[in-house]
Amino acid sequence: MRLQALPVLLGVPALLAEKAAALRTAPDFATIINSRIAKETIYDFIIAGGGVSGLTVADRLTEDPSVKVLVLEAGGFDKNEDGVLIPGAFFPVPYLWLPLPSVPQTALNGRSFNVPAGRVVGGGSVVNGMVFVRPGKGELRDWELLGAKGWNWDALLPYYKKSENFTAPDQGFARKANFSYNPEVHGCSGPVQCSFPNFYFPGSQNWFEAAISSGLTAMRDPHDGTANGIMYFPTVADFTSRTRSHARLNHYERAKQRPNYHLLSEYTVSRILFKGKKAVGVEYLPTAGGEVVTAKASKEVLLAAGAVHTPQILQLSGIGPAKILNNLGIRVVADVPGVGSNFQDQPSIIIPYNFTNNIEPNVGTLNSNPKYNADQRKRYDESRTGPYVLARGLSTNLALPPLCAMTSKCHEIVARARKVDESKYLPAGVHPTVLRGYQAQRELMLKQLVAGKDSTPVAMIHWDTANSVRMYFLRPFSRGSVTINSTDPLQVPSIDFRTMTDPIDFDLVVSSTLMNRKIMSQPTMRRLGPNEAAPFGNEITGEEELKKVLAGVVEPSSAHQCCTAAMMPKKLGGVVDADMRVYDVQGLRVIDTSFWPMVLTAAPTATTYASGEKIADTIKKAYGLGGFGKKETT
Numbered sequence: 001m002r003l004q005a006l007p008v009l010l011g012v013p014a015l016l017a018e019k020a021a022a023l024r025t026a027p028d029f030a031t032i033i034n035s036r037i038a039k040e041t042i043y044d045f046i047i048a049g050g051g052v053s054g055l056t057v058a059d060r061l062t063e064d065p066s067v068k069v070l071v072l073e074a075g076g077f078d079k080n081e082d083g084v085l086i087p088g089a090f091f092p093v094p095y096l097w098l099p100l101p102s103v104p105q106t107a108l109n110g111r112s113f114n115v116p117a118g119r120v121v122g123g124g125s126v127v128n129g130m131v132f133v134r135p136g137k138g139e140l141r142d143w144e145l146l147g148a149k150g151w152n153w154d155a156l157l158p159y160y161k162k163s164e165n166f167t168a169p170d171q172g173f174a175r176k177a178n179f180s181y182n183p184e185v186h187g188c189s190g191p192v193q194c195s196f197p198n199f200y201f202p203g204s205q206n207w208f209e210a211a212i213s214s215g216l217t218a219m220r221d222p223h224d225g226t227a228n229g230i231m232y233f234p235t236v237a238d239f240t241s242r243t244r245s246h247a248r249l250n251h252y253e254r255a256k257q258r259p260n261y262h263l264l265s266e267y268t269v270s271r272i273l274f275k276g277k278k279a280v281g282v283e284y285l286p287t288a289g290g291e292v293v294t295a296k297a298s299k300e301v302l303l304a305a306g307a308v309h310t311p312q313i314l315q316l317s318g319i320g321p322a323k324i325l326n327n328l329g330i331r332v333v334a335d336v337p338g339v340g341s342n343f344q345d346q347p348s349i350i351i352p353y354n355f356t357n358n359i360e361p362n363v364g365t366l367n368s369n370p371k372y373n374a375d376q377r378k379r380y381d382e383s384r385t386g387p388y389v390l391a392r393g394l395s396t397n398l399a400l401p402p403l404c405a406m407t408s409k410c411h412e413i414v415a416r417a418r419k420v421d422e423s424k425y426l427p428a429g430v431h432p433t434v435l436r437g438y439q440a441q442r443e444l445m446l447k448q449l450v451a452g453k454d455s456t457p458v459a460m461i462h463w464d465t466a467n468s469v470r471m472y473f474l475r476p477f478s479r480g481s482v483t484i485n486s487t488d489p490l491q492v493p494s495i496d497f498r499t500m501t502d503p504i505d506f507d508l509v510v511s512s513t514l515m516n517r518k519i520m521s522q523p524t525m526r527r528l529g530p531n532e533a534a535p536f537g538n539e540i541t542g543e544e545e546l547k548k549v550l551a552g553v554v555e556p557s558s559a560h561q562c563c564t565a566a567m568m569p570k571k572l573g574g575v576v577d578a579d580m581r582v583y584d585v586q587g588l589r590v591i592d593t594s595f596w597p598m599v600l601t602a603a604p605t606a607t608t609y610a611s612g613e614k615i616a617d618t619i620k621k622a623y624g625l626g627g628f629g630k631k632e633t634t
């Protein structure tokens with residue numbers, strides 16, 4: 001709450017802000033500061049971006065009181081609005097990058113989309129859907145096979161545990177609700193609060209049973225590395241207050257008494273400063289536009305601006321494909337062709353339904369019945385239960401089927417995809433190293449589609465209990481790019497998802513659509529009378545016909561952008577090594593989801609917190625800082 005006045009101050013013209021700051025001799029806290037203080041301080045580390053990864057690493061590094069860290073965040077502070085804190089009041093909140101348009105998507109009938117990403121202290125965690133899940137072991141093994149040494153399940157598990165405070169549900173309720181978990185894979189002293197909800201809509205039960213009778217199995221724990229089947233999922237919510245646990249709360253507020261942790265909001269990092277090949281600081285400017293200022297880092301600059309903006313900063317700084325930089329007249333510091341390539345997200349669709357006989361109440365009742373809505377809000381306010389503990393619009397369970405659980409044609413689909421010349425699915429003129437990296441990824445992904453019980457899931461299917469089925473396509477084969485086309489740091493780069501440009505993606509989406517129908521046709525769902533509504537419809541059954549509908553419906557994003565500065569060898573189009581260090585320069589790491597070689601078949605937040613913990617340890621070890629390897633939080 002105390003935060004509310006200061007961000008307003010930072011929003012006023014720089015002159016006023018500096019005058020006000022000059023009246024104070026030193027910052028009060030750990031510490032919202034102004035640009036003058038930033039200029040006068042020599043930091044050990046400067047972090048560009050105060051989202052999930054940036055704040056996790058800042059928190060852990062500043063556990064050593066001798067280490068000075070500055071976080072620069074383009075967005076401002078949220079104001080603890082209901083839309084942020086109360087799951088059932090979720091959205092809209094004004095903390096997104098807007099506008100952030102993509103280029104027209106050729107395989108999606110030329111449609112353009114706004115790219116969803118958080119712009120606020122806390123980043124995506126302030127605005128996200130609160131789904132808190134982990135990927136499967138096989139996918140992390142694939143990361144390691146691509147060169148991300150030490151990023152396997154066993155190495156990450158201690159950091160998943162360190163990051164979280166998982167609170168077990170009430171045992172009686174958990175049994176009734178089929179909440180299943182394995183305490184051995186959870187931590188309960190970390191700062192990120194996570195828990196199962198204490199409520200579900202009755203329709204979830206019908207859907208769960210239908211998924212089981214479609215051949216899926218219930219997962220023991222969605223966090224134990226076997227993501228595959230059907231689950232009730234934990235959310236990133238405080239067990240007691242049933243409010244969102246976001247990165248500002250869990251990695252900034254808790255460290256506020258530290259005078260060595262500085263945070264400057266509403267400023268955009270525009271460029272990394274180099275002395276030779278060593279990063280020595282950054283240039284930044286007010287997000288609203290204004291004068292460029294510099295800040296110095298004696299040890300390192302850490303990029304955490306998210307998978308769209310991190311490659312933008314790299315390219316603006318002269319690290320990227322030399323050809324593109326030369327065309328814009330940017331001095332090349334390091335020719336690293338992979339910067340901005342390998343862009344991935346998880347395409348999604350909504351299939352609209354109407355039901356002749358649905359169960360009430362369901363999530364739609366909140367919108368259709370004002371009295372029910374008011375009663376349930378009151379129930380939440382008074383006793384922290386009911387539909388308001390769920391992120392508005394979402395229900396409580398998810399199905400994650402692998403391809404062979406959805407279609408008997410899985411081997412045929414994989415064989416067909418193996419036969420093609422994959423280079424034609426990348427942009428014309430793609431750098432040979434980037435192509436080789438893609439070939440390596442594609443082979444691993446194809447193997448994973450038909451890996452028996454170890455197969456990675458292809459879709460996340462979710463019935464909201466009312467009139468929508470949402471599907472998230474977890475395993476996209478298409479690859480996009482983020483490329484600057486201007487030297488102005490406040491200009492939107494050219495963002496091309498290239499969604500569904502590899503035709504195997506259509507096969508995966510069609511199979512998922514048919515799987516959804518299979519679930520809907522099981523007895524416990526069929527008796528609710530589900531009817532697919534336009535542009536879908538139960539009568540559209542041909543695969544080609546379905547593909548046509550899908551091209552007009554698929555959206556490129558689940559807000560899970562990643563992989564634009566991949567942790568792979570440079571000869572495979574990689575940008576960072578296994579310790580996150582950018583190739584061919586010194587003192588620079590990429591610490592956000594940009595470093596992922598391939599998108600994981602789980603929502604990213606849990607892994608982003610865990611990788612932040614691992615990265616902080618890597619850096620502490622490299623510099624002999626306090627708190628290295630520490631298990632418990634303080």
Ligand SMILES: Cc1cc2nc3c(=O)[nH]c(=O)nc-3n(C[C@H](O)[C@H](O)[C@H](O)COP(=O)(O)OP(=O)(O)OC[C@H]3O[C@@H](n4cnc5c(N)ncnc54)[C@H](O)[C@@H]3O)c2cc1C
Nearest residue numbers: 049051052053074123124128129130131269559592603605
């Ligand atoms: C609407 C929405 C719903 C989502 N739902 C879920 C979900 O249910 N479950 C889940 O696990 N994940 C979800 N996600 C994704 C998840 O929140 C992100 O994957 C995660 O936040 C990524 O962390 P990050 O540190 O890489 O980037 P972010 O958390 O996005 O942080 C990057 C930060 O850098 C700042 N920044 C960007 N450019 C600059 C610059 N030049 N200078 C300074 N600062 C800059 C941004 O403003 C932002 O605050 C969702 C995301 C969104 C947007």
Ligand SMILES: *[C@@H]1O[C@H](CO)[C@@H](O)[C@H](O)[C@H]1NC(C)=O
Nearest residue numbers: 165167188189190238239240
């Ligand atoms: C974990 O959550 C429980 C339940 O809300 C709470 O009592 C406990 O204090 C939390 N622990 C930490 C370290 O946050």
Ligand SMILES: *[C@@H]1O[C@H](CO)[C@@H](O)[C@H](O)[C@H]1NC(C)=O
Nearest residue numbers: 176177178204205208209212
């Ligand atoms: C829990 O699982 C059992 C067995 O599959 C099923 O009969 C029951 O309906 C499920 N309950 C819920 C709430 O999903």
Ligand SMILES: *[C@@H]1O[C@H](CO)[C@@H](O)[C@H](O)[C@H]1NC(C)=O
Nearest residue numbers: 353354355531532533537538
């Ligand atoms: C519900 O679905 C049926 C069958 O698809 C359709 O005829 C009807 O118009 C739909 N009703 C609404 C309100 O969308």
Ligand SMILES: *[C@@H]1O[C@H](CO)[C@@H](O)[C@H](O)[C@H]1NC(C)=O
Nearest residue numbers: 102103485486492493494495
């Ligand atoms: C750069 O690309 C963006 C997004 O496609 C576009 O809106 C903008 O006009 C382009 N700018 C230039 C200078 O070409």
